[in-house]
Amino acid sequence: MKKRVILLLSVTALVASCKEGAKQTENPLMQKFETPFQAPPFDKIKLADYKPAFEEGMKQHKAEIEAIVNNPEAPTFENTIVAFDQSGKLLNRTSAIFFNLCEAVTSDDMLALAMEISPAVTAHGDEINMNPKLFARIKTLYDKKESLGLDPLALRTLEKYYDDFVCGGANLNDEDKAKMMKINGELAKLSLQYGNNLLKETNAFTLVIDNAKDLEGLPDNAIASAAAEAKNRGMEGKWVFTVQKPSMLPFLTYAKNRDLREKLYKGYYMRANNDNANDNKAVLAQMVNLRTEKAKLLGFDTYAAYVIDVNMAKTPEAVHAFLERVWTPALKVAKQELAEMQKIANKEGMREKLESWDWWYYAEKLRKQKYDLDESEMMPYLKLENVRDGMFEVANKLYGITLEKRTDIPLYHPEVETYEVKDVDGSSLGILYLDYFTRASKSAGAWMTEFRHYTKENGKEEMPLVSVVYNFSPAVGDAPVLLTWDDTETMFHEFGHALHGFFTRGDYQRIAGTIPHDMVELPSQVMENWASEPEVLKMYAKHYQTGEPMPDALIKKIQESGHFNQGFATVEYVAASLLDMDWYSQTEPQQFDVNAFEKASMDKYGLIKEILPRYRSTYFSHIFDGGYSAGYYVYLWAEVLDADAFQAFKASGDIYNKELAAKFRKYILSEGGYDDPMGQYVKFRGQQPSEEPLLMKRGLK
Known part of the structure; x- marks a missing residue:
C-alpha cells in the first residue's frame, strides 16, 4: 500500500x-x-x-x-x-x-x-x-x-x-464551488475519524490465554511473541494475541482450539462494526454519499466514474469486466480448495461445515498433505536482516545501486533504520527509512511514503527521503525476527515502491513520478517476483542458526506450491475490489444499512460464506481513508502488468537482465508520468501486456 x-x-x-x-x-x-x-x-x-x-x-x-x-x-x-x-x-x-x-x-x-x-x-x-x-x-x-x-x-x-x-x-459556478468546498472539508474530517476509529478498535481487542493447553499446535515463536505481549501488558504468565496480522495469522493457521480461532477471527472482522463509540458504519455511509455528491457536481454519474476517468481502465465498466474475468475461474478453484479441506476436516472427525475462521488452519493442513510443506519450515531461513539484504542485493544486480547504513540521520522512532542509496556512479539517490515493527501508535498494514520527493528547480536536484513502514512482530528476547513468506513478499513489495521514489526524475513536480493509480502498484508488485526465484532464495534465505542456505528440496517445495490457495487469495481480493466498486457506483446519496449493503453485494457475485472479502467495509482503510476509493482493483490490474513484465526477464534467460532493467527504470520508474501510461509500458516491453501470465501465475488457467 x-x-x-x-x-x-x-x-x-x-x-x-x-x-x-x-x-x-x-x-x-x-x-x-x-x-x-x-x-x-x-x-x-x-x-x-x-x-x-x-x-x-x-x-x-x-x-x-x-x-x-x-x-x-x-x-x-x-x-x-x-x-x-x-x-x-x-x-x-x-x-x-x-x-x-x-x-x-x-x-x-x-x-x-x-x-x-x-x-x-x-x-x-x-x-x-477554484x-x-x-x-x-x-x-x-x-x-x-x-x-x-x-x-x-x-x-x-x-x-x-x-x-x-x-x-x-x-x-463550477460559485454556488457549486461552495458546495464542493464544504464536501471536501467534511470528507477530510470523516477520513481521519474513520482511521482513528479503526486504530482504536485494532488496539482494543485481545485474546488472553491463561491455559497452556489452548496453545496446542502453535509454533514456539508465536507462543514466545504472545508471552512477550502479555508481559508488556502487565499479564506475565499469560499469552496475548491481537488482531494485528503477525499475531493473528499464526494463531488461525496452527491453533487446534477452534473456538478460540473463531473468537480471534471475529475480533478481527468485526472491527469498527460493534455499535460502540468507534463504529465506522455511519462514518463510511456519510463518506460514500459525500463522494457521490462530489462526482455529480463534477458531471459524473458515479464517484467510480470520476476516479477511473483518469486511470488506464478509463471506465467502471472496464474494471468490472476485468474483475469478473478473473472472478469466475478463481471462484471455481476456491470451491475446489474448500472441498479438499472439508475432506481433511471430516477425516479428523469434524462434522460441521467449515467456516471462514477455519480456512487458514485447514489450508495449512492441505499444503502439508499436497506438498509436504509447512510455513514453519520456511521461517528459520527468513531472518529479517537476511531478507532485507537480499532485496538490496537484487536491486544492486538489476540497477547497480548500493545501500549504505547511516547512523547520523535523525529518527522519528528508535527502531527505524536509515540507509543512503547510491547510484552505480556513486552519486546519492537519497535516504531510505525502514520502520519494521508493530506498535500501538502505528496504523495497520505496510506502506511507502516520502518525507521529501524528488524535485528539480533551476537545474538543481533535491533527492528524495523515502520511508517504508511495515508491521512485523518484534524480536522476543535474544531471538531473531523470523518472517513469514507473506512478510517476505511484503518486504520486497514496499521496497519496489521505494525504488520508484528514488528513480523518479522530471523537470516539473506535476509529472515527476506521477503515474495513474492503476499503474502505481506495478513497481512494487514486480519486485515480489524476484523474492521466490531459486537463485535469489539461495542468496538470502539462510538458516538463522547455521547460516546454511535454504536446501534445494525446500526451494522445490516452495516452487511447486506456488499455485497453492490461490483460489482463496484471488477470491477474497476480487471480492473486496467488487465491494469497493459497488460502494462507489451509487448514482444518488441514500440511507445505507452498511452490513445489508455489503451482504447484498457479495451475494450478487456468488461469494461463498467460507470466504469474506479481504477487507470488510468498516475496516476497509484503503478505500475510505487510504486514497484507494474506487481503486482497490489496481493491485490486480497492476499484477497483469507485473506478471507480463517479469515474463520478459524470464524469457530472456537472465532474471537480472541489465538491458531490460535499464528500460524498466527509464520508462516506468523514472519517466512513468511523461506520456500515456500504456505507451510508457510498451516502450519498456515492446508490446501490449497479456492477462495470460497473470492467470498462469495464479494457477487459474
Whole structure:
C-alpha cells in the first residue's frame, strides 16, 4: 500500500519566513534543516511546532498564488505553470512530515491536531483549485497550447494541471464551488475519524490465554511473541494475541482450539462494526454519499466514474469486466480448495461445515498433505536482516545501486533504520527509512511514503527521503525476527515502491513520478517476483542458526506450491475490489444499512460464506481513508502488468537482465508520468501486456 501526501508548494518564501521573527526561527520546521541530506530534525520537532508551520505555510502559499494571478504580464508557461509548480514548499514539507507521522507514531494529541489541521489544509487547497483568476491564466495557455512551442514534458505538465483544476471544480459556478468546498472539508474530517476509529478498535481487542493447553499446535515463536505481549501488558504468565496480522495469522493457521480461532477471527472482522463509540458504519455511509455528491457536481454519474476517468481502465465498466474475468475461474478453484479441506476436516472427525475462521488452519493442513510443506519450515531461513539484504542485493544486480547504513540521520522512532542509496556512479539517490515493527501508535498494514520527493528547480536536484513502514512482530528476547513468506513478499513489495521514489526524475513536480493509480502498484508488485526465484532464495534465505542456505528440496517445495490457495487469495481480493466498486457506483446519496449493503453485494457475485472479502467495509482503510476509493482493483490490474513484465526477464534467460532493467527504470520508474501510461509500458516491453501470465501465475488457467 502506497500513501503519498502531495501539495505542490517556495524556497524564496521559506527563506523569507525565517527572517520574520524569533518565534519562527525557534520553530525547526520553519528553518533550513541543518542535518545530513537536510533530513527532518525529528529530535527537535515538537507537536506544538506543527500548527504555526502549517499556518505560515498556507500564508506563504497564498502570497505566491496572489503573485501569479496579479502578474500584469500576459500568462506564460514560466510565469504561471512553472511558478505554480514551484509554489508552497513550506506547506508541502510540513504536510509530508506531519501526516506521515500520524500514521507511524501517532498519539491522541497528534490525532486531535490532525482533526483541526486537515480541514484547514483541505480548504486551502480548494481555494487554490477554484481560484478563477489562476484558472483563467492556466486556461489561456491551455487553449493555445499548440502554438506555445513547448517541449513534450512542458506540454504534458500544462495539460495535467488544466485537467487537475477542472477535476478540482474550477469550472463550477460559485454556488457549486461552495458546495464542493464544504464536501471536501467534511470528507477530510470523516477520513481521519474513520482511521482513528479503526486504530482504536485494532488496539482494543485481545485474546488472553491463561491455559497452556489452548496453545496446542502453535509454533514456539508465536507462543514466545504472545508471552512477550502479555508481559508488556502487565499479564506475565499469560499469552496475548491481537488482531494485528503477525499475531493473528499464526494463531488461525496452527491453533487446534477452534473456538478460540473463531473468537480471534471475529475480533478481527468485526472491527469498527460493534455499535460502540468507534463504529465506522455511519462514518463510511456519510463518506460514500459525500463522494457521490462530489462526482455529480463534477458531471459524473458515479464517484467510480470520476476516479477511473483518469486511470488506464478509463471506465467502471472496464474494471468490472476485468474483475469478473478473473472472478469466475478463481471462484471455481476456491470451491475446489474448500472441498479438499472439508475432506481433511471430516477425516479428523469434524462434522460441521467449515467456516471462514477455519480456512487458514485447514489450508495449512492441505499444503502439508499436497506438498509436504509447512510455513514453519520456511521461517528459520527468513531472518529479517537476511531478507532485507537480499532485496538490496537484487536491486544492486538489476540497477547497480548500493545501500549504505547511516547512523547520523535523525529518527522519528528508535527502531527505524536509515540507509543512503547510491547510484552505480556513486552519486546519492537519497535516504531510505525502514520502520519494521508493530506498535500501538502505528496504523495497520505496510506502506511507502516520502518525507521529501524528488524535485528539480533551476537545474538543481533535491533527492528524495523515502520511508517504508511495515508491521512485523518484534524480536522476543535474544531471538531473531523470523518472517513469514507473506512478510517476505511484503518486504520486497514496499521496497519496489521505494525504488520508484528514488528513480523518479522530471523537470516539473506535476509529472515527476506521477503515474495513474492503476499503474502505481506495478513497481512494487514486480519486485515480489524476484523474492521466490531459486537463485535469489539461495542468496538470502539462510538458516538463522547455521547460516546454511535454504536446501534445494525446500526451494522445490516452495516452487511447486506456488499455485497453492490461490483460489482463496484471488477470491477474497476480487471480492473486496467488487465491494469497493459497488460502494462507489451509487448514482444518488441514500440511507445505507452498511452490513445489508455489503451482504447484498457479495451475494450478487456468488461469494461463498467460507470466504469474506479481504477487507470488510468498516475496516476497509484503503478505500475510505487510504486514497484507494474506487481503486482497490489496481493491485490486480497492476499484477497483469507485473506478471507480463517479469515474463520478459524470464524469457530472456537472465532474471537480472541489465538491458531490460535499464528500460524498466527509464520508462516506468523514472519517466512513468511523461506520456500515456500504456505507451510508457510498451516502450519498456515492446508490446501490449497479456492477462495470460497473470492467470498462469495464479494457477487459474
